[in-house]
Amino acid sequence: MTDLATLDAYGVLTEPATLKIERLLPGPIDRVWAYLTQSELRRQWLAAGHMEMTVGAPLELVWRNDELSDPPGQRPAGFPEEQRMQSRITELDPPRKLAISWGNTGGVSFALEPQGDRVLLTVTHRRLPDRATMLNIGAGWHAHLDILAARMSGQEPGSFWESWARLKGDYERRIPA
Template identity: 30%
Template structure:
């Protein structure tokens, strides 16, 4: 094992193993053509690899062919990696596969993006998006949460009933520039993938560029519905921040 670690410690010897992995059974001349070194230096490196049993050789006439022997590398993996890391690596691999499946599923569903410019600061826009009393003024619902990652949030009616018409989880919270939440109906199937809303708040001088991205929508009909809803809510938000009052008429009640 010591000879194996010593052999692997040198970059040139690792390069030789890589080349044999790509194309096994090469002669010294073929290997030297890939290296900027003399045949004598390459021979010395190959001798170290042979001593570690990482390379074996076979004579074919006057030629000496070099072959990669993966057995010592497999022994290192079994001795130093597998028994310590296998459960964790399997768990990480499972997480990666699930994340990739979720991304593929979301990629197949409609996404709505809306951009609006507001004369304000990122801090004020963030406050308007997360303060329950302010959301009640321009949204007709109170968004209630502590806005910490992993916390639940509710889109509660303002009639005092405490009824939530939408619920979700805070996925990302980076005040005052980015907020990501999941959205679902309170009675939605627990196994169904919820939609996700991202608020990106970017300052541009004396104004703010607010981008709302609503992903993983069920179909085009739902995309059309949320498009009208977001346009109305964000217009009301802009009016409240810039003038101190929401629009004189609730925009989501205006016939389209």
């Protein structure tokens, strides 16, 4: 069981190329699972995309980060209005674990653990190829999970892009060169 008093919102490197980030979310576990697996709910904090609940099933994730908050903030140069990624479910244990392939990295796993009336979500992103990717991914997961926590708590999330830009600077200071 995680010591809730020491839960830090920032991701940490658990291995040289593995980022782990945790969030304590309002439960129950089935509700958090729905936000991970149902396109319409996942679209509100991360990316849309129908998910067939079968190991090996293909999945297309579609990001429209400008739609995650109102106002969205200024999108950084080089980021498209919409981004798509082909993925595949690599592990599935509803409602406790989901793992998917992720671009040129080792993939992402989502683990859920009930903690009283809340749920600890642990996101682990493996085999990040370089520091620049780690900074973008760290700031991205952090900003997306902040939006998920706000949505699940019935709050209006802050500006996605402003949060991402601020967090990228934070991760530049936290992740060693």
